[in-house]
Amino acid sequence: MTAWWQATAAFWPVGIPLAGAAFAAMLRGSVQGQRRTTGITLALLGLASLLLVWRVVADGPFATGFGGWVPPLGLVFVADRLSAALVLVTALVGIAAGLFARADLRRRQERGGFHPLFLAMLGAVNGAFLTGDLFNLYVWFELMLVTAIGLLVLDRRPTQIDGAIRYALVNVFGTIVLLAGIALLYGLAGTLTLADLARVVPALPASPALAIAFAFIVAGFGIKAGVFPLYAWLPASYHTAPPAVAAAFAGLLTKVGVYAALRLLTAVFPGALGLGDALAIVAGLTMVAGVLGAASAWDMRRVLAFHIVSQIGYMLAGIAIGTREALAATLFYVVHHIVVKANLFLAAGVVNRACGSYDLRLCGGLMRERPWFAALFAVPALSLVGVPPLSGFWAKLLIVDAAFRADHVALATVALLTSLLTLYSMSKIWSEAFWKMPRTGRPRPRPFDGRLLLPIGLLGAVTLTIGLFAEPLVQFARAAGADLADPARYVALVLSRGEARP
């Protein structure tokens, strides 16, 4: 018999941050109390995520039904290897962004509602990763959207209002399209539990309604993930947020779209993996469009935001190839990318503190004056490019290897060329901000709070650890990829072993 804390392991990564958010909202008058709430919540979230991963590794994937309903009747949370890994990385990024926010945010920003919104966003992200119900997934997407808009306008500056409107319009449209797709799919299949859909939908006869439902759902996830040609909102808005917020966005939000596409395309629409060629073209275009945008931008955060788009292309490439190895590579890539991208946005915040601007042209001299920070920046930057022995090398190796094995030679070539262009824009940041002498009147960078480097070091250590000890994570990703490639396992997991009540 499992103990209560094992049985409810899938609930805590969602319940803890939501409870923390409610508590922080009640402590509206006291910034100090809100800070304590965030700190305690993040610590508990870290423990809960570790517990979840431990249970999934020890006992294998499991499903938890709520309210005494047996799946597929009630709501169900499913913790398989993919979900558990992403929940753990979410907690890690949450902790790093929380530490950075503690040192970086001004009191006014914290009074603007940072704490409750940030915690609720983490809860929503975890909810989307864990839920086994399509409509519930939509609800978590909406919660993410609402909290993200609130976090974007933390300062109420004109740029933020403008960015938030661009963000809100496209993403609201995305969720509306997604909801329409879900409604049509429900009309056809009569169920919303993912495992039940995975059983029913592949057996449905091909019909225009099914095709439209599929197209709407994929378009909705595509907008959320920032896939070509639906990515323009991303570099238009992410750079307006404070660095801690931008780091959490950059790491987590688009990846929820990738996760949802990965889950739906493998389980519910396995036939759509035959669309691999169309998806592969979209993936290639996403890589190239993102990296070219990055090459032309001079605001450091905009360079990084364009790189998110480019990297989404790699993850999509893994889904497009669709073999077991490619799905494993996608999971590895997502984990690597979340850590590295969040870290780079935090580093951008420190560059702004040191130079007084995000504009790379106005910056300089950091290598000589702040060598420690330069070393800490080099880890995620080189990892993003894919230099061994950092995590990005293994991630790209796995994707390119899977592409060659599946005869997607063109896709592999585009991926490798994109890496080269990534190197170009990372070296642009490096030579402008770190190497060149500052062009401004100020010969030395401004001093900044040393606590800002703590989360950057934490995430950098994780990147380094993944890179140097890649084998366990690769094994884990392979097991997850095998689960994804065989939807019957997912169906059996939820529909037969579902624990009716925790």
Next chain:
Amino acid sequence: MNLLYALATAILCGIGLYLMLSRHLVRMALGVSLLSAAINLVILQAGRLGAVLPPLVAEGAATVAAGTANPVPQALVLTAIVIGLALVALFAALVLAAWIKLGTLDTRAMRAAEPTAAAEPGPAPDAVKP
């Protein structure tokens, strides 16, 4: 009945999309609210129209009687209406903030987050002082 309902939904969707394509933020907000209302109608239709019996289990019976309405889409619509209301209210607040902070509701004039190419030139010449 179904056709008429679908036609009405389609017209609502069309108006909503047309308004969303406008450059005026208030029209966009109205478009969002119309479109989300139209999708709520789609959900309701996905559960099949026609049955009017309330989905109640009679005393002593194990399941609902045949020919009762499907309760699931109604629960979904209820959730979607609440979410839609929150989104439209939030978007309206953003539009108001844009009017106060940016002084315009025309999206062509809103370049705060993404400066035009003229405002973002290539590498600065060495002589430039901030």
